[in-house]
Amino acid sequence: MPNLIDIRRRIRSVKNTQQITKAMKMVSAAKLRRAQDRTIASRPYAAIFRKMLSDVAAAVAGDERVAANPLLARREENRILLVLVTGDKGLAGAFNTNLIKAAGRFIAERPNSRVSFVLIGRKGRDFFRKRGAATVSEHVNLAAKLRFEDTAAIAGKAMELFSGEEIDAVYLLYNAFKSVVAQQLTLTRVLPVELPQQAAPADYIYADPPVQMIGVLLPRYVEMEFYRALLESAAAEHAARMTAMDAATSNAADMIDKLTLFMNRVRQASITKEIIEVVSGAAAAE
Numbered sequence: 001m002p003n004l005i006d007i008r009r010r011i012r013s014v015k016n017t018q019q020i021t022k023a024m025k026m027v028s029a030a031k032l033r034r035a036q037d038r039t040i041a042s043r044p045y046a047a048i049f050r051k052m053l054s055d056v057a058a059a060v061a062g063d064e065r066v067a068a069n070p071l072l073a074r075r076e077e078n079r080i081l082l083v084l085v086t087g088d089k090g091l092a093g094a095f096n097t098n099l100i101k102a103a104g105r106f107i108a109e110r111p112n113s114r115v116s117f118v119l120i121g122r123k124g125r126d127f128f129r130k131r132g133a134a135t136v137s138e139h140v141n142l143a144a145k146l147r148f149e150d151t152a153a154i155a156g157k158a159m160e161l162f163s164g165e166e167i168d169a170v171y172l173l174y175n176a177f178k179s180v181v182a183q184q185l186t187l188t189r190v191l192p193v194e195l196p197q198q199a200a201p202a203d204y205i206y207a208d209p210p211v212q213m214i215g216v217l218l219p220r221y222v223e224m225e226f227y228r229a230l231l232e233s234a235a236a237e238h239a240a241r242m243t244a245m246d247a248a249t250s251n252a253a254d255m256i257d258k259l260t261l262f263m264n265r266v267r268q269a270s271i272t273k274e275i276i277e278v279v280s281g282a283a284a285a286e
Contacts, residue, residue: 014252022245024241035235056213077113114134119135136161173187181243
């Protein structure tokens with residue numbers, strides 16, 4: 001049976017861990033609020049952008065010049081670029097593990113395709129670097145201070161590779177933010193661009209030819225998809241970490257209660273043993 005000093009030392013250690021997890025939960029909660037506000041604010045913009053792209057696409061339906069746009073070119077997916085968005089830090093439950101497993105399934109489901117990576121986030125980068133995966137680029141610490149310019153540069157490189165026919169498709173794999181306790185693993189193809197379908201063109205008067213507008217809107221649409229994916233991932237990561245740290249804090253409290261109860265039992269047994277020894281000694285002296 002362990003002595004009281006060992007039990008007290010363990011209780012003190014668990015209490016220190018509880019303070020750390022509680023502090024991390026509070027930090028993640030503060031960061032989550034800001035990230036959640038940015039994510040929710042971006043969704044209406046993305047919806048309006050898709051609606052505008054749909055209207056312009058309907059106006060140029062059947063125009064052969066549109067089909068010549070390199071971002072719309074459809075080819076057999078022999079060379080695929082997978083943009084994997086993970087976190088830079090751990091202690092977020094299964095947030096990073098689920099993404100890495102999904103990336104592994106993505107490769108396994110396409111045995112005849114050569115998959116290369118754009119790795120955003122330290123956890124995904126470290127995992128696939130150790131396994132010698134083909135990597136186009138690596139990016140860390142983007143989520144700490146997320147800027148549109150940074151994600152636009154990554155999207156621009158992907159569009160350059162696709163337009164130059166060095167790759168045949170571009171996929172985004174990330175966790176989308178649904179709520180504080182729920183994140184949705186999301187795999188979406190961003191290139192070639194899938195033009196939104198509309199039953200009939202809207203009755204608009206365009207200042208510029210719709211064909212020319214399509215050529216301008218498509219790159220902006222791809223850049224927006226990259227930026228929105230990173231916004232969603234940042235909010236989902238903070239939510240996952242806050243939930244994990246809350247669970248860890250609760251588990252630490254339960255462990256402290258159990259250890260305290262066990263310590264009291266050990267102390268009571270020790271006192272009882274000492275009393276028995278005193279009584280037995282007194283009885284023997286008589």
